[in-house]
Amino acid sequence: xxxxxxxxxxxxxxxxxxxxxxxxxxxxxxxxxxxxxxxxxxxxxxxxxxxxxxxxxxxxxxxxxxxxxxxxxxxxxxxxxxxxxxxxxxxxxxxxxxxxxxxxxxxxxxxxxxxxxxxxxxxxxxxxxxxxxxxxxxxxxxxxxxxxxxxxxxxxxxxxxxxxxxxxxxxxxx
Amino acid sequence: xxxxxxxxxxxxxxxxxxxxxxxxxxxxxxxxxxxxxxxxxxxxxxxxxxxxxxxxxxxxxxxxxxxxxxxxxxxxxxxxxxxxxxxxxxxxxxxxxxxxxxxxxxxxxxxxxxxxxxxxxxxxxxxxxxxxxxxxxxxxxxxxxxxxxxxxxxxxxxxxxxxxxxxxxxxxxxxxxxxxxxxxxxxxxxxxxxxxxxxxxxxxxxxxxxx
Numbered sequence: 001x002x003x004x005x006x007x008x009x010x011x012x013x014x015x016x017x018x019x020x021x022x023x024x025x026x027x028x029x030x031x032x033x034x035x036x037x038x039x040x041x042x043x044x045x046x047x048x049x050x051x052x053x054x055x056x057x058x059x060x061x062x063x064x065x066x067x068x069x070x071x072x073x074x075x076x077x078x079x080x081x082x083x084x085x086x087x088x089x090x091x092x093x094x095x096x097x098x099x100x101x102x103x104x105x106x107x108x109x110x111x112x113x114x115x116x117x118x119x120x121x122x123x124x125x126x127x128x129x130x131x132x133x134x135x136x137x138x139x140x141x142x143x144x145x146x147x148x149x150x151x152x153x154x155x156x157x158x159x160x161x162x163x164x165x166x167x168x169x170x171x172x173x174x
Numbered sequence: 175x176x177x178x179x180x181x182x183x184x185x186x187x188x189x190x191x192x193x194x195x196x197x198x199x200x201x202x203x204x205x206x207x208x209x210x211x212x213x214x215x216x217x218x219x220x221x222x223x224x225x226x227x228x229x230x231x232x233x234x235x236x237x238x239x240x241x242x243x244x245x246x247x248x249x250x251x252x253x254x255x256x257x258x259x260x261x262x263x264x265x266x267x268x269x270x271x272x273x274x275x276x277x278x279x280x281x282x283x284x285x286x287x288x289x290x291x292x293x294x295x296x297x298x299x300x301x302x303x304x305x306x307x308x309x310x311x312x313x314x315x316x317x318x319x320x321x322x323x324x325x326x327x328x329x330x331x332x333x334x335x336x337x338x339x340x341x342x343x344x345x346x347x348x349x350x351x352x353x354x355x356x357x358x359x360x361x362x363x364x365x366x367x368x369x370x371x372x373x374x375x376x377x378x379x380x381x382x383x384x385x
Contacts, residue, residue: 050202061231061352062359075236079203082243086206089250097280144261144283146254147327154330157337164344171233171348 006110008098013114013128037084039159045076067174074167081163085156092149096139104133202236205243208250216246227353234352241345244338251335258327260287262320267302270309 021030045051046069054072063071111128142148207213220242227234264283282305288294289302306313321328 054202057232061233062355071233075202078240082205082240083203085247090206090208143324143327144265146257146261147324147330150251150254150258150327150330150334153334157333160337160341164341168344168348171237172351 005098005102005107009107009110009132010114012132013111037088037156037159039081039084039156043077043080045073048076051076063174067170070170071167071174074163074170078163078167081156081159085153085160088156089149089153092145092152093142095142095145095148099132099136100139102132102136104129104136107132202239205239205246216242219245227349231352231356234349237345237349237352241342241349244342244345248335248338251331251338255328255331258324258331259317259320260290262324263316266316266320266323267305267309270305270311 021027051072054075055068058068058071059065108125108129111132112125114128142151205216207216220239223238223242224230224235227238230238261283264286267286268282285294285298285302289299294302306316311319
């Protein structure tokens, strides 16, 4: 699909006027907007079927009951982290090619047209152009898809480190 | 010996290692592959690692599977390092010679990727050569400059690779610990059996003496 620069600019400036969701369902949905990977929430492994299956499986290897529980929880936690790692890696934040490659200076006539008669002051147009230029700088700083997925995945390193240490400790102390 | 697992999954410690790794799949989520990756290659790596263990327990199989996933991640991240370099090269080429507005970054990126892999057609190769000549750069110059530009992102990927190495080390230690534990249990069983047989022999000789 080809991007119409005028349409795209209009959409982005209209979005700035939005006051957010009004309905309960909309507010509930938007409350999850900042949820990235869910690894900060406390998991409840003990009530899952997988946990009990793993405990039974590990019990046959000469570990104590406590150790079996620790190892099973450690394994499930490690898998949770690695699944989130994969999800983050496979779906990075998309590149906004229009914003990245747009010529902001050349877009001034479009900005003044979008602002209409109420905002026809040159100051308003300059402010809008400055805002778009800062958004463009941010977009360019993030780099392409590969650098985006690498930096997104990099944020999960500490979860992997903690998950591995927990699993390894449970096995060696068991 | 059969381990009874919920929802009818049985793991036999004497079963072939391929079957053991499959029997764990419903319990633990298995590592996911990207659409262009080969499942067969992933499985052959796993079987190769499992074949190095002597009759591994289900827990050892689970850990080896995680270890294989780490190796797979190292492979992915290593490819990413090269892709980052290509990404930076394409960006530099698009910018070079004040062509930022005329050359589409995406188009240059795709053409350069094919050019570097030797899969591009003549026209595309000529186009890339033309941009290189206009910007007075050789391919190696471009690579050096791109490396400088992408150094921050390449460092990020290096951190990711380092993390996978650390995880492998932890998993390896855990596998060793399980192996040691099973050998210790086996040895204690043998010693117990030897003691029991000694006791029974003593019991027989005492009975003989008393009679």
